[in-house]
Amino acid sequence: MTDLHALDIYLDELLTPARFMDYAPNGLQVEGRAQVARIVGGVTASLALIEAAVAAHADAIVVHHGWFWKNEDMRVRGMKRARLALLLEHEISLLAYHLPLDAHPDVGNNVQLARVLGLRITGSIDTGVQPSLLLRGETPSRFTPEDFAAHIAVRLGRAALHIAGGPDRIATVAWCTGAGQDYIEIAARSGVDAFISGEISERTTHIAREAGIHYYAAGHHATERYGVQALGARIAQRFNIDFSFVDVENPA
Ligand SMILES: [Zn+2]
Incomplete structure (x- = not known):
């Protein structure tokens, strides 16, 4: 058990959202009850995730994609009203961490994806934005593109969508x-x-072929399931509270 204020401060110190120029506010987005004993984590604060949190009697939800x-549209209507009403009715807090959770050197989505795929991280690639969200590393073996x-x-x-454009063997990769x-x-x-990300655009196919690199679109949801789980494990350990990850299936 912890109080919400202490949890908010802990996550702010861990994930340092002030370092990021982000597209949404990071941290406590909706305030629920003051004491937190049970947390549900997920990739996105969808209605299905909130329903799962209600069923689990959670006090707070922690996500990568918040609101x-x-x-x-800033107005509280329709879908947004339904989500917010359910959250407030049950006094569940919503905490969201977007870019800070992508980039964190331990619990971040990028580092956690490397762990899941067995990639050895050798550094980051400068994208003109600090901290960089583009990592580089080595594959666990010299895969053929199909085997990778x-x-x-x-x-x-x-299944990952593979656009062939690079060499016969894959030893180095960015993601x-x-x-x-x-x-x-x-x-x-x-x-x-090779390069791995979650989504693909129409232009990505042509760029892969013309720039001479393999591209793997491995799923936005699928590639971002791991940061919040690692974060949840940290929170559970630090505060001795119950954390469970709810995987709301999403093929995108
Ligand atoms: Zn995302």
């Missing part, structure tokens, strides 16, 4: 979880054999 994104696709599929439990597909040119210029 109040720049350029979204199969490896990703096994580890993530989901950015989520919607990082537009880092592909920077990744290609850095000389790696």
